[in-house]
Amino acid sequence: MTASTVAGTGIGTVSGADDDCHRYVVGAAPNASTRSISSDAKTVHRTLEFGSIGTATVCSCTDDVAKRYAARSDVRYVERDHVRRAIETVSAASERTATQVEPDPSEEQVVPWGIERLGVESLPDKTDSSRxxxxxxxxxxxxxxxxxxxxxxxxxxxxxxxxxxxxxxxxxxxxxxxxxxxxxxxxxxxxxxxxxxxxxxxxxxxxxxxxxxxxxxxxxxxxxxxxxxxxxxxxxxxxxxxxxxxxxxxxxxxxxxxxxxxxxxxxxxxxxxxxxxxxxxxxxxxxxxxxxxxxxxxxxxxxxxxxxxxxxxxxxxxxxxxxxxxxxxxxxxxxxxxxxxxxxxxxxxxxxxxxxxxxxxxxxxxxxxxxxxxxxxxxxxxxxxxxxxxxxEEIGTVATDAATKVRATTATLTGTLRSLEDADAADVFFHWRPAESDEWTETDPESVPEDEAFSAELTDLEPETAYEFRAAVDSPDANEIGETATFETGLDSLVVETGDASAIDHESVQCVGTLEGMGDADAVEVAFQWRDADDSSWTDADGEEREEIGEFDDELSGLDYETEYEVRAVATAGDETATGDAVSVETDPEPGLPEIEQFEIDDSSSQNFVGASVQWTVTDQDGDLVEITSELRYADGDEVLHSVTSELEGGEESGTHTLKNTDRLEGAGEEYEIATAVADGEGNVTDVSEQVTLDEKSPSPSIDRFEVTPTDFLGDPSAEVEWAVSDEGGELWELELELCLAGDDEVLDDASTMARGDEKSGSHRLTDGDTDGETEYEVTITVADYFEQVTTETTTITLGE
The missing domain is CATH 3.40.50.200 (Peptidase S8/S53 domain)
Incomplete structure (x- = not known):
């Protein structure tokens, strides 16, 4: 392999646009209506959501529309959508001090000098094996x-x-x-x-x-x-x-x-x-x-x-x-x-x-x-x-992980021993104490191999008390203490609280509960109950087993739309049951169908393919857009020639799909059906289609000049042909000249040339090397375009003495 030297970052330029429109980015405040921005634009390419920062709508519009955007109080900025391009090669020959070793697959693997310089190659692997x-x-x-x-x-x-x-x-x-x-x-x-x-x-x-x-x-x-x-x-x-x-x-x-x-x-x-x-x-x-x-x-x-x-x-x-x-x-x-x-x-x-x-x-x-x-x-x-x-060195040899199985009087502490430099194992243990205490207590040490998790169980803790703990390692290779973590013990009785309940959609809600205490139980089943606000009896949802206090959640589905429900958390340990207070939640209204607000088709054909650009904007009042698909097929056929699918989210999205038929010779000038369908999370689908003619063929090429002059070439009668041809669609392909005896199809001499682009001119000599005396000939010019459309012209000329 050969090595070349190039370089890159990029420079920014402003992208141009057709007609009076330019590509702009409109940055809006979080509460601004992106739909009102989209309605004034000629084309909306996409809308981005940056949480509390706001949104950004990318669109093509006139400068006047851009000025109107900039004047709005809910718009943070209006800027051209710049294009970033890779810059030219940087010559750094003067800064080189040695010949770079080039990797060869037949030789051993090479460690680049930059990685050696940073010391990466010798680093111990202290990464968490699970991460x-x-x-x-x-x-x-x-x-x-x-x-x-x-x-x-x-x-x-x-x-x-x-x-x-x-x-x-x-x-x-x-x-x-x-x-x-x-x-x-x-x-x-x-x-x-x-x-x-x-x-x-x-x-x-x-x-x-x-x-x-x-x-x-x-x-x-x-x-x-x-x-x-x-x-x-x-x-x-x-x-x-x-x-x-x-x-x-x-x-x-x-x-x-x-x-x-x-x-x-x-x-x-x-x-x-x-x-x-x-x-x-x-x-x-x-x-x-x-x-x-x-x-x-x-x-x-x-x-x-x-x-x-x-x-x-x-x-x-x-x-x-x-x-x-x-x-x-x-x-x-x-x-x-x-x-x-x-x-x-x-x-x-x-x-x-x-x-x-x-x-x-x-x-x-x-x-x-x-x-x-x-x-x-x-x-x-x-x-x-x-x-x-x-x-x-900032990566500790030992990591403090989480406290698990936390109850009223017990908890399990966990940690991880990362890689050691000169040992295969080390003694590990934990320091722990009540959060308000200044004195640490140590757990019994245990020897574990590197890259292994370890744990220790604490007993006789005080209920409802905050504790601190940290993992530690003690060996000739390392003596380190991990970062401090905290946990809080629960109540000494079975207690559960109902947290927030919120509607997910028109038929389901998300519920949150907290198991505050487990009593003497080793395991507790937690679940949720729900009922219509007008009913007196509760319906049980499926539960899960918990071995520690903490938060849990569940999704209740199969509910009626736009209905108020009551939800409460439930904990069961043997014959004992505890319930949290009931909270109210209302499901969303029945969803509507997603809508296709914009569906515009532009012919994007090139010399390589028949193409169409589909510009679309879709909305869903429930904010549950899932995907949009555009398909290209012949108007009289069922076979999909090309399809593009984009994943969606939220309640409004815009974009462009480029559809192609790579068989341009057959497909140019044909009528196509372009269909776009958008789906939401409920499986509702809205579609739209339109029939269009793409890559319409220009007329057959023209012969603009065809002049034939008798001449002599080394004693043989010849015809000097000067010609010029053109094609309205810029699709010239090939030109051919032929010399025949008048009334005879046998070709005595010919010439051909590639004629690409929108116009071409030139001259050729055609000769009959086997003639005697004055003879009448026919000279024919034939020009073809990419689509094999042909124009022919013939003239008669007398050659010889």
Whole structure:
């Protein structure tokens, strides 16, 4: 394999639009009506929901409509929907100090220098064996078949431009696969190994094969990752313009437990060059260093820089089981993201306080506090070079887990012994005390092997009392104490309380109860009872057995719509039964059908396929949208040529489906039926269809010039033909000239040429090498378009003496 050197992050430009409309992002307050925004737009592409932050509607509209949006009191911002594109190659030759070793599948697996520099290779695996952190690579996609990668999941927010894409999130560039390899290439004795080989890797395609994607597509991907519980995001993309929808999305993700890393940019060494979205507070901006621990000249500078990591001469995976060397802050990002995933996998929160930019704590705080100071200006290095070994020291050898089987006078404490450096086992125990006491009591020690859970049972506790406990380890290899956890004992009698009850929909409610005390019982059955508010008898729901106090819940279904019910919690231990107070709850009104508010079809055919873009907006008054499907078939046929399905949620969604018929030769100019159906959670379906003619064929090509002149070529009579042809639809395909004796079909000489585009001209000589004297000939010109529509013209000419 050969190695090439390229680099990437991104720059932002504004996407253009047809006619007088442009693509805008309208950020609204949480209580604003997105339907009123959608009604004024020509096209609504999607609506994103960021919880308490607000919403963002992505639409195409005129500048005047955008100004009206901006004047509304419930609108936070109105901005163009920028496009982020990968930047050109960065030349970092002057910063290299050694020849990069290129992986060879026939040789042993290579550990890239950046991973060695961070000390990742020598890290003990202190991650919780039951917890694998997830990393989402938001980029051009990932090669799902690469020998060094295992992709656990994938989703695409842009189209894959390659015909051979087996998955819609497949990498049709190479940038995303390279990022994925540095973060999480598996340890399988081939190619390269990543920072965290056991991470769950998710491919999130937000950039097309050319490395470009709208801010709104990237924001939608971030929203999806946050809702799916992804732990770490890498965004090796960016641009100089702010993108408020990206700021919304990253703040939403950060508040929901996601740590986001982005490339600082390759516009250094000038200051003030940190790209967006890296410059936002909710994102960790990563700069690049070389093998001498110098901040790379190209690495962006500014007060937004938080950390730096290796970003010069970085070898990693590229599509097709290949490996390439690349330079850029894009390459630095996965080093830090991979380490963060390892820390999160050990049980450390992404941040302790997402509202404290100076002291966030958690993994973000550890990365800052343990970074190595390179002696560079803070505008260049931020907190410094990521130090994996120092960060790992913050992962305790022993972890305090939860208290289980908590009752009035007993509880079971649990903990986990993580990896040990020089021992296979260690003595572990717990410290515990009443929360108001200053003195700790120790449980009896027990020896357990590394990566094993352990526990201790406490007895003779005081009812209704708060306690603190912490796990501890004592061995020649380690002597550590875990973090302190708390629990509270229950009542010494059987007691249950009814908590909140809320309607889920028109026929079911969610109930919550709390088992406050178990008495002397080892196990208690808890359940709920319900009745119509006008009835006197209770109906029992199925129960569950509990061995400890605490909260429980259940869903009651099969109820009548728009009806008031009473619900109460019940606990049973042997012959004893306790009930909580009854609470009232009313089921929702009978649901309505989902509605298709917008259904517009545009002909999106190209020279490669017959296509239609279906722009849709759907609503559901119950907020229970599930999915929408669009199908393409011939108007007189039943076979579905192509279908696209999108998952939905909430009460309003907008989007675009692109349908294709790849057999353009047969399908152009035909009449099609396009049908769209939307379903809600109750199985209700609303559909709509329309018949349209797609990719209408232009008229047959025209022969604009056809002049034949007698001439002589090396003593043989010849015809010099000058010609010009055109096609209204720009679909010229082939041109052919033939020379025959007048009245005879035998071709004496011919010439042909490819004629592509909308017009073509040229000249050819046709010769009869076997003639005697003056002879009458016919010269025929034939031009065809892509659809095999043919135009022919013939002229007669006399050649020879």
């Amino acid at each position: 694998q952190a997830s990393i989402a690579v938001l980029d051009t996609g990932i090669d799902p078949e690469h020998e060094s990668l295992e992709v656990d999941d994938g989703i695409s927010f842009v189209d894959c431009s390659e015909d051979g894409c087996d998955s819609d999130w497949e990498d049709d560039g190479l940038h995303g696969t390279h990022i994925a390899g540095t973060a999480a290439a598996v340890d399988n004795d081939v190619g390269v190994v990543g920072v965290t080989p056991n991470a769950e890797l998710c491919a999130v395609k937000v950039l097309d094969g050319d490395g470009s994607g709208h801010d709104s597509e990237i924001a939608a991907a971030i929203e999806w990752c946050a809702d799916e519980g992804i732990d770490v995001l890498t965004l090796s993309l960016g641009g100089p313009e702010p993108g408020p929808i990206l700021e919304d999305a990253m703040e939403y993700a950060y508040e929901n437990g996601v740590l986001v890393f982005a490339a600082a940019g390759n516009a250094g060494p000038d200051e003030g060059t940190v790209d967006y979205p890296a410059a936002y507070d909710s994102c960790i901006a990563v700069g690049a260093t070389d093998s001498r621990d110098n901040v790379a000249d190209f690495s962006a500078r500014g007060d937004g820089i938080e950390l730096v990591a290796p970003g010069v001469d970085i070898v990693s995976t590229t599509p097709g089981d290949d490996y390439e060397v690349m330079d850029g802050t894009s390459m630095a990002v996965p080093h830090v993201a991979g380490l963060a995933a390892r820390l999160i996998g050990s049980g450390i929160a992404h941040a302790d306080d997402t509202n404290d930019a100076d002291d966030p704590g958690g993994v973000r705080g550890i990365l800052r506090e343990t970074a190595e100071d390179l002696g560079a200006d803070e505008m260049e290095q931020g907190y410094g070079l990521v130090d994996a070994a120092s960060a790992a």
